[in-house]
Amino acid sequence: MMNTVPAPGSDEELFASLPTTDDGARRRLHARLVVDAAEAGILDVAYRTIDSPVGMLLLAATQKGLVRVAYAVEDHEAVLEQLADRVSPRVLRAPARLDEMASEIEEYFAGRRSGFDLPLDFKLAQGFRRTVLSHLPDIGYGQTATYAAIAAAAGNPGAVRAVGTACAKNPLPVVVPCHRVVRSDGTIGEYVGGVEAKQTLLSLESAA
Amino acid sequence: MVLRVCRAVLGPMDADDAWSDTFLSAMKAYPDLRPGSNVEAWLVTIAHRKAIDQWRGRTRRAVPVADLSDRSDVGEPASADGLPGAWESDLWEALKALPPKQRQSVAYHYLAGLPYADVATVLGGSAAAARRAAADGIATLRRTYLNDTPRGEQR
Numbered sequence: 001m002m003n004t005v006p007a008p009g010s011d012e013e014l015f016a017s018l019p020t021t022d023d024g025a026r027r028r029l030h031a032r033l034v035v036d037a038a039e040a041g042i043l044d045v046a047y048r049t050i051d052s053p054v055g056m057l058l059l060a061a062t063q064k065g066l067v068r069v070a071y072a073v074e075d076h077e078a079v080l081e082q083l084a085d086r087v088s089p090r091v092l093r094a095p096a097r098l099d100e101m102a103s104e105i106e107e108y109f110a111g112r113r114s115g116f117d118l119p120l121d122f123k124l125a126q127g128f129r130r131t132v133l134s135h136l137p138d139i140g141y142g143q144t145a146t147y148a149a150i151a152a153a154a155g156n157p158g159a160v161r162a163v164g165t166a167c168a169k170n171p172l173p174v175v176v177p178c179h180r181v182v183r184s185d186g187t188i189g190e191y192v193g194g195v196e197a198k199q200t201l202l203s204l205e206s207a208a
Numbered sequence: 209m210v211l212r213v214c215r216a217v218l219g220p221m222d223a224d225d226a227w228s229d230t231f232l233s234a235m236k237a238y239p240d241l242r243p244g245s246n247v248e249a250w251l252v253t254i255a256h257r258k259a260i261d262q263w264r265g266r267t268r269r270a271v272p273v274a275d276l277s278d279r280s281d282v283g284e285p286a287s288a289d290g291l292p293g294a295w296e297s298d299l300w301e302a303l304k305a306l307p308p309k310q311r312q313s314v315a316y317h318y319l320a321g322l323p324y325a326d327v328a329t330v331l332g333g334s335a336a337a338a339r340r341a342a343a344d345g346i347a348t349l350r351r352t353y354l355n356d357t358p359r360g361e362q363r
Binding site: 011012014015017018019020022025026028029032033036037040042088089090092 | 212224232236298299354
């Protein structure tokens with residue numbers, strides 16, 4: 001709003017000495033808002049990003065636990081809007097609230113962690129998709145299972161395609177290991193973060 | 209935008225508190241905001257109420273003589289981080305001298321970019337009255353701020 005240089009003599013020129021943006025103040029006030037909102041119990045969704053071998057990851061958490069992990073290809077802005085729509089519009093960047101989650105994920109990528117011990121919020125996965133996701137942690141680190149095997153484990157052997165959909169829409173990739181689900185013909189199949197990311201995760205796990 | 213409005217209405221000392229109160233209230237009320245609402249006008253309305261709360265509170269507490277220690281950099285360009293000395297010493301002095309209604313009309317129209325109809329909704333009264341208050345405010349600012357302290361000279 002009115003970030004253009006005002007013409008000399010215009011009324012806006014009066015306010016030229018009052019900065020339109022002030023990054024120092026913005027950072028200070030943002031930090032204060034995070035603390036105030038948390039105290040008031042209205043910081044419904046906290047998020048941060050972390051760097052990883054598979055690109056920038058967005059992590060988002062509710063009071064219950066980690067609710068979303070998103071790859072850059074999913075478009076982080078779109079993911080935040082989806083969180084605002086489906087979880088709560090009270091979304092704030094609050095890195096410190098996700099320190100524990102970030103460090104477990106970083107340990108995983110460093111090859112120093114083979115399982116996650118994090119509270120998870122499955123609000124973004126309902127019904128059969130939720131059932132499918134609950135079976136994925138049974139596939140051990142460094143192992144794979146087929147879409148058909150997961151369909152059978154989830155109690156619906158015919159729902160192979162639905163398992164594929166559940167994996168493609170997994171709100172918590174990496175942490176809930178949909179990357180360990182592969183096709184029956186031995187090829188690795190699709191992945192929410194792209195096939196290359198899936199290959200990176202499987203190689204990381206088989207190397208450890 | 210809201211910080212700029214808070215600074216113009218309340219001055220550098222109290223603007224942070226008003227901004228924080230505004231956004232905390234906005235977060236509380238956000239789930240009730242109807243889709244398609246004018247978010248800017250809504251934020252200014254909240255900021256306006258917070259500013260009034262602060263004026264009421266101000267009479268009950270002493271104004272802190274906070275860190276003015278680095279005000280010695282008079283004449284230096286503003287850093288990205290701090291407020292320019294000119295803003296604190298001149299523009300704010302001039303704004304502070306305006307009647308509240310004029311200062312608010314000027315801030316909500318010129319800094320928040322609200323049309324006078326929306327300014328009138330926030331302030332009460334008519335759009336014509338808001339336009340008149342803003343015009344009077346701007347005329348006074350031109351006289352007290354631009355003329356009394358010609359640009360580029362020692363402040």
